[in-house]
Amino acid sequence: MKAEIIAVGTELLLGQIVNSNAQFLSIELAALGIDVYFQTVVGDNSIRLQEAIEIAKGRADLILFTGGIGPTEDDLTKDALAVSLGRGLHIDRMAMDHVDQFFSDRGVQMTENNRKQALVIDDSTPLPNETGLAVGLAISHEGNYYIVLPGPPREMKPMFTEKAKPWLQQHALTDEMPLYSKMLKFAGIGESLLEDKLIDLIHGQNDPTIAPYAKEGEVTVRISTKAPSYSEAMEKLDALEEQIRNILPNHLYANIDVPLEKVIVDWMADAGITVSCAESCTGGLLMETITSIPGSASTFMGGIVCYSNEMKHKLLNVPKEYLEGADAPGAVSREVAEVLAEQVRLTADTDYGLSITGVAGPGYSERKPVGLVYIGLAERNGKTEVFELKLKGNRENIRIRSVKAILYQLWRRLVERNVDTPPEGSGL
16 A cells, blocks of 8 residues: 655744654554655645645555644645545534533633534544544545544644554555564664675565665664564564675674664673773763763763863873874874773773774864874773774764764674673674
């Protein structure tokens, strides 16, 4: 079944409100085995809304509306859909009682325009609104299905979950198989290189399907299949995951939708491993990222933001000859990254010490280009490694990617050391 979501509201077109309803509905519909092919946003204009409905009728089996069913004159969704279907409108008694009760309970006089929220299209199934006033609708008409929902997410979500979804399952989805997905998470590799490595699988995909997409410093691959049961779906998805794992064994860090920092913090906390950080250009972002994970207190012992050369020397004993002078490598160098990682580990007495020093921009520093970053990883009774990064993007992009890069190197070191057992679902 093909679906289209029509979000109604001029405020959406003006960017005053983010269309989070479409995201929620797309996820819910995918779980029901319904493919969302189109998402349309249309303003509070009757003619343009009717045009959008006619277009949707020609390319979708199921059309869902959000918004435009309130009490004001610019709430036009039900009127426009009634015209498109050639049906009339009437006041639903139960919906009207609900509106009346709302105002009565508050001792407030109801204005006449609030009756509009109880309107339903003839021969439709009303969807009660238990968190608001405007009643929703479910309609079957000439081979198409229509669901009309409120705009506010706090009203729309429960109405869809508790009212619209059961209606769809009873009236429209008797032959549809649900969609099952797995989220494979990758670090230390860009989206284009990952796609290149998986290109043969992507070109040959049929069922399951493969869909890569990127976030800052990480890449996610969603693999999906339709199946009559969870066990049959997992059999297919597990087989494809294993193929992908064999191609990219050094980058697949989880097979559930979690960020890299959560996998690392959970893993280290379970194994009793500690870490500390020294940061320059990221200004504490690495420490913030780690401590955003519940339970990080048992593994993160502390850190130092040594933004200036003076603080690098005073707090972490970086030699002045590394920082100053014509022949000095400078603060943005392998030498300094190495000292920072080793000294913060010694100072905090942790198993690992992490460091970041670089040029986040917007201008050059020490005549070195924006995006040049060095990250260091020191280990108790182990080796210290420094990695050079040449990153692109604005200041915030560079800071985020630097943090993800050092976390990836820490994850790799944990894998190499076979540290106990990784958390369930980590993909290791």
